[in-house]
Amino acid sequence: MTHQPKQVILGAHFPGVNNTTVWSDPASGSHIDFSSFTHFARTAERGRFDFLFLAEGLRLREQRGQIHDLDVVGRPDTFTVLAALAAATDHVGLAGTINTTFNEPYEVARQFASLDHLSAGRAAWNVVTSSDAFTGENFRRGGFLPYSERYERAEEFITVARELWDSWSPGAILAEGGQFLSDQTAGAFEHHGKHFDIAGRFTVPRSPQGHPVILQAGDSSDGREFAARTADAIFSRHSTAEAGRAFCRDVKDRLARYGRRPGDLKILPAATVVVGDTDAQAEERAAEVRRQQVSPQTAILLLEQVWNRDLSGYDPDGPLPTIDPLVSETTSIVRGRARHVGDALAEAARYRAIAEGKGLTIRELIIELTGRQTFVGSPTTVARALEESVATDVSDGFILVPHLTPGGLDEVVDRVVPLLQERGVLRRDYHEGATLRDHLGLPAARPAAEWREKAIGVSAVDGAPARETA
Amino acid sequence: MSTHDVHPEPLHLAVALDGAGWHPAAWREPGARSRELFTAAYWADVAAIAERGLLDFVTIEDSLVLQSNDPFADRADERTDQVRGRLDAVLVAASIAPLTRHIGLVPTVTTTHTEPFHTSKSLATLDHVSRGRGGWRVQAGGANGEAGHFGRRVLPSLGSDYATDPKASAALRARFDEAADHVEVVRRLWDSWEDDAEIRDVETGRFIDRDKLHYIDFEGEHFSVRGPSITPRPPQGQPVVAALAHQTIPYELAARSTDVVFVTPHDDEHARSILAEVRDAEARVEQDRLPLKVFADLVVVIGASAAAAQERRRRLDEVAGAPFTSDALIVTGTAAELAELLRRWQDIGYAGFRLRPAVITDDLTAIVDDLVPELQAAGRFRTAYAEGTLRERLGLPATANRYAVTTPV
Incomplete structure (x- = not known):
C-alpha cells in the first residue's frame, strides 16, 4: 500500500491594499470590478486550491492626517463578493475577514450561515479584532473596546456564533406532510455573557458545514492560545523554515489541552511566489517586483x-x-x-x-x-520548496499573496500546480460535493457546547489554568 | 376607457420573492421545491424565470426575526406547518447577480440594528457585482423580537395601535426617523467617492486623487459616521431605494428617503386616495427629489380560468387551515383579469406593480407566461430589455454626486 504524502493546502489571497500589491504595472486590472474577482477565483479553482481569501479594512488608512493615496485604495464588501463568487465557482472555498469589534454575532452568524448555504458548504471566516477608535468613527458602537478586551469579546463572539449555528438541528427542516419544521423551537437560543446578552430565534437553518471554517491570525502567546482554543486554521506570518517549524510545534502542542488533535488546526502562513524559467531569471523578476512594490x-x-x-x-x-x-x-x-x-x-x-x-x-x-518573497525560482524549485516545507512541518500549506490583480495567480496555477499534482501533494480534482472542511481534512464541526466544555478550566486570557483543582 | 390605447409609458413590473411564496401553504404544493428553499439553485432558477419575463426587478424579503403569524408579538410563534427560516437577502441577491444580466435585484435590509456603514458598502457591492442592477428595500426595524437578538438597546414595543395611540405613534415615528438617518448615511457614503477618484498616476505614485474622496461627517441621534466608504461609488451612483408603506409616517419616510414606494390599495377608490396621500406626504417633506415611483403591491393567485384560480385559492386555504389574509389586496383570477386591473391602476397614476406570487413556482410562472404577454399585447409592457441600469429602466435619471465640485464653465 502506498503512503499518501502530506498534502499541501493552498489558499489564494486576493491582492490587498498594501504596497505589496503593484497597481502601476500595465497588467494590473481593477480591484473593484467583479470580473477581477471571477478571474482570480476561477484561476484558484482551476489550480485546485482549497480556498480564496479576501481581507477587509473598515476605514481608509491615513498618513499625516490625509487619506493614504499611494497604494490601492478601496475594496468591495467581503460577504457580498463571496456570495457572488459562490455562483461563479463550484468547488473552491470562500474565506473572508470579518471584524468582531464592529459587528454583532447575530448578523455575522446569519451572513456566514447564508454564505455556507449559497456555496454548498464552502464558507470560511477569518476572525479579526480591532480596538482602534479611528475605525470606530465609522460605526455607531464606536471604538471603545480596551485592547485587553479585544480577544475576550472575539472569543465570546465566536462562541455565540457557534451557538446560533447549532440552534437549528440538521434535521429541523422536514418539509413533508403538513410539517415544514420537525422542531417547533428551531433556532431558539439564549446566551448570557459579559459582552453579549441575547436570546430569541435564529433565522438561518443549519448550513452544510454546520460551522464555517474559522481562521485566525494571532501571533502573540494570547493569540496562539486563542487559536488553539477556537480556530480551525491559523493565517500565520512564519513562512521561513525555522520560525515556521517552531510556530507550528508551539501551536499544535497547545491543542491537546482542549481535546484536539494536531490535525485539527491547520497552520497556513502567507507566502509569495515568483516564478521564472530558471532560478536566475526568477531572481531577476523578483528584484523587479520588489522595486515595483516600493x-x-x-x-x-x-x-x-x-x-x-x-x-x-x-x-x-x-x-x-x-x-x-x-x-x-x-x-x-x-x-x-x-x-x-x-x-x-x-x-x-x-x-x-x-x-x-x-x-x-x-x-x-x-x-x-x-521586500519579502518566500518562494523564488523555476517552477520545479518552487514546487519542491512548497512540498518540502509542508513535508517537514514548516506549515500545513500556504496562503499565496500575489502582487497583481487579477492575473497574479495565473503563473503559479499554470506552471507550479501541475508539478505539485505530479508529486501527489495536491489534488488533481475536487471530490464531488466536498465542503471546505473536506478539502482541508478538518473534522466535522464540533458543537458549541463541546468547545465550551473543553475550554473549561483554562482561563480565557492567558491560557493558564483558571483555578487549581484540588 | 379604452383598453386598446397604447399608453405612452409601459408599466413596471416587479415580483416579491419570499420562501415558497406568500400563501402560508405555498410550500406544500407539489412543485414548490420546499426542500430547496435554502439552496442557491432554487434562487437562481426563480430569478431566471423572472428575467425570462423581462420583469424590472425582484425584491427579496428578509427580517432579523424568524417569521411569525403575529408581526407584533415579542417572540416568534412555534408553528411547524409554515416555512420558517430565511437566508440573508443581500447575499441571495449577490449570488443571483452573476447568473443574470438584466433583472434588478432589490434585497430587504433592516435599519434599526444594522450599521449604516455595512449597509452602504454591501449594497454598493451588490451594485458592482450586478453592474448597476442593485437596489434596497429599506425596512425600518419593526419586529419586537429584534432588539433581543442584539442586546444593545431596549426599544418601545410597536403595536397594531400605532395609528391611534399617541405613544405608539411616537415610537413609530422615532423608528422611522432613525431609518431616515440610516438611509441618509448610506446615500452619503455612496457619494463619498467621486466616480473618477481612481487615477493611477504613476508619475506621482498616487493611486487615487484623495481630493475626490469625502468625509461624510454625519452626526445623528443614534449614530455618527465619519466616512468615506471603503467601497468606491457604485455604478448607478445611487442604487434604487424602495420602501413598503401603509400609512402616513412611512409615506413620509418614503418621500424623504426613497425612489420607489410600494403601497397596498384594496380597490380603485383606495388606490386613488393612497396616491393622493403619498403626494401629500411628498409635498410636506419638501425633499429636493424626483416624485416617487409609486408601485401597488398585489398578492396574486392566477388560474387559467377565474374558477380555476378560485379553486386553487380554496385548496391552498384548506391546506393552510385558515383563509388567506394579507396587508395587500389578494387578486384571484386569470392573467387577463389581472392585466385589466394593472392597466386601470396605471391609468390612475401608478408607475408599476410589485406582485407577490401566492406560490412562486406556479404564480411567477403564470406572471411570466400569461400576464406579461397580456400586457405586451396591450402595449403596456416591454418586449425586450434595453441595456442600462435599474435606475434607467425605472426612469430615474443618473444622480449627480453631492460632493463633486462642478467647475463653472
Whole structure:
C-alpha cells in the first residue's frame, strides 16, 4: 500500500491594499470590478486550491492626517463578493475577514450561515479584532473596546456564533406532510455573557458545514492560545523554515489541552511566489517586483512610519535623514494600519547601519528591508520548496499573496500546480460535493457546547489554568 | 376607457420573492421545491424565470426575526406547518447577480440594528457585482423580537395601535426617523467617492486623487459616521431605494428617503386616495427629489380560468387551515383579469406593480407566461430589455454626486 504524502493546502489571497500589491504595472486590472474577482477565483479553482481569501479594512488608512493615496485604495464588501463568487465557482472555498469589534454575532452568524448555504458548504471566516477608535468613527458602537478586551469579546463572539449555528438541528427542516419544521423551537437560543446578552430565534437553518471554517491570525502567546482554543486554521506570518517549524510545534502542542488533535488546526502562513524559467531569471523578476512594490513615494512613506515625522522633503534616491525619529507614546502619523515600531531610535540606528554598510539610498534600503518573497525560482524549485516545507512541518500549506490583480495567480496555477499534482501533494480534482472542511481534512464541526466544555478550566486570557483543582 | 390605447409609458413590473411564496401553504404544493428553499439553485432558477419575463426587478424579503403569524408579538410563534427560516437577502441577491444580466435585484435590509456603514458598502457591492442592477428595500426595524437578538438597546414595543395611540405613534415615528438617518448615511457614503477618484498616476505614485474622496461627517441621534466608504461609488451612483408603506409616517419616510414606494390599495377608490396621500406626504417633506415611483403591491393567485384560480385559492386555504389574509389586496383570477386591473391602476397614476406570487413556482410562472404577454399585447409592457441600469429602466435619471465640485464653465 502506498503512503499518501502530506498534502499541501493552498489558499489564494486576493491582492490587498498594501504596497505589496503593484497597481502601476500595465497588467494590473481593477480591484473593484467583479470580473477581477471571477478571474482570480476561477484561476484558484482551476489550480485546485482549497480556498480564496479576501481581507477587509473598515476605514481608509491615513498618513499625516490625509487619506493614504499611494497604494490601492478601496475594496468591495467581503460577504457580498463571496456570495457572488459562490455562483461563479463550484468547488473552491470562500474565506473572508470579518471584524468582531464592529459587528454583532447575530448578523455575522446569519451572513456566514447564508454564505455556507449559497456555496454548498464552502464558507470560511477569518476572525479579526480591532480596538482602534479611528475605525470606530465609522460605526455607531464606536471604538471603545480596551485592547485587553479585544480577544475576550472575539472569543465570546465566536462562541455565540457557534451557538446560533447549532440552534437549528440538521434535521429541523422536514418539509413533508403538513410539517415544514420537525422542531417547533428551531433556532431558539439564549446566551448570557459579559459582552453579549441575547436570546430569541435564529433565522438561518443549519448550513452544510454546520460551522464555517474559522481562521485566525494571532501571533502573540494570547493569540496562539486563542487559536488553539477556537480556530480551525491559523493565517500565520512564519513562512521561513525555522520560525515556521517552531510556530507550528508551539501551536499544535497547545491543542491537546482542549481535546484536539494536531490535525485539527491547520497552520497556513502567507507566502509569495515568483516564478521564472530558471532560478536566475526568477531572481531577476523578483528584484523587479520588489522595486515595483516600493515607489519613490512609498519609500518615503514607509520611512516616515519609523521616523514618525514628515520626511516629504527628502530625496528617495538620496541618503537617510540625519535627524532622529520623533519618539512619542501618544502620537503616530499613521492611522488605520497595524504597524508597531518598537524602539524607533534603535530601529533608525539599524536602518543607518545597513544603509551605510551597503551604500543604499532610502528607496534601496526600504526595498532591502521590506521586500519579502518566500518562494523564488523555476517552477520545479518552487514546487519542491512548497512540498518540502509542508513535508517537514514548516506549515500545513500556504496562503499565496500575489502582487497583481487579477492575473497574479495565473503563473503559479499554470506552471507550479501541475508539478505539485505530479508529486501527489495536491489534488488533481475536487471530490464531488466536498465542503471546505473536506478539502482541508478538518473534522466535522464540533458543537458549541463541546468547545465550551473543553475550554473549561483554562482561563480565557492567558491560557493558564483558571483555578487549581484540588 | 379604452383598453386598446397604447399608453405612452409601459408599466413596471416587479415580483416579491419570499420562501415558497406568500400563501402560508405555498410550500406544500407539489412543485414548490420546499426542500430547496435554502439552496442557491432554487434562487437562481426563480430569478431566471423572472428575467425570462423581462420583469424590472425582484425584491427579496428578509427580517432579523424568524417569521411569525403575529408581526407584533415579542417572540416568534412555534408553528411547524409554515416555512420558517430565511437566508440573508443581500447575499441571495449577490449570488443571483452573476447568473443574470438584466433583472434588478432589490434585497430587504433592516435599519434599526444594522450599521449604516455595512449597509452602504454591501449594497454598493451588490451594485458592482450586478453592474448597476442593485437596489434596497429599506425596512425600518419593526419586529419586537429584534432588539433581543442584539442586546444593545431596549426599544418601545410597536403595536397594531400605532395609528391611534399617541405613544405608539411616537415610537413609530422615532423608528422611522432613525431609518431616515440610516438611509441618509448610506446615500452619503455612496457619494463619498467621486466616480473618477481612481487615477493611477504613476508619475506621482498616487493611486487615487484623495481630493475626490469625502468625509461624510454625519452626526445623528443614534449614530455618527465619519466616512468615506471603503467601497468606491457604485455604478448607478445611487442604487434604487424602495420602501413598503401603509400609512402616513412611512409615506413620509418614503418621500424623504426613497425612489420607489410600494403601497397596498384594496380597490380603485383606495388606490386613488393612497396616491393622493403619498403626494401629500411628498409635498410636506419638501425633499429636493424626483416624485416617487409609486408601485401597488398585489398578492396574486392566477388560474387559467377565474374558477380555476378560485379553486386553487380554496385548496391552498384548506391546506393552510385558515383563509388567506394579507396587508395587500389578494387578486384571484386569470392573467387577463389581472392585466385589466394593472392597466386601470396605471391609468390612475401608478408607475408599476410589485406582485407577490401566492406560490412562486406556479404564480411567477403564470406572471411570466400569461400576464406579461397580456400586457405586451396591450402595449403596456416591454418586449425586450434595453441595456442600462435599474435606475434607467425605472426612469430615474443618473444622480449627480453631492460632493463633486462642478467647475463653472
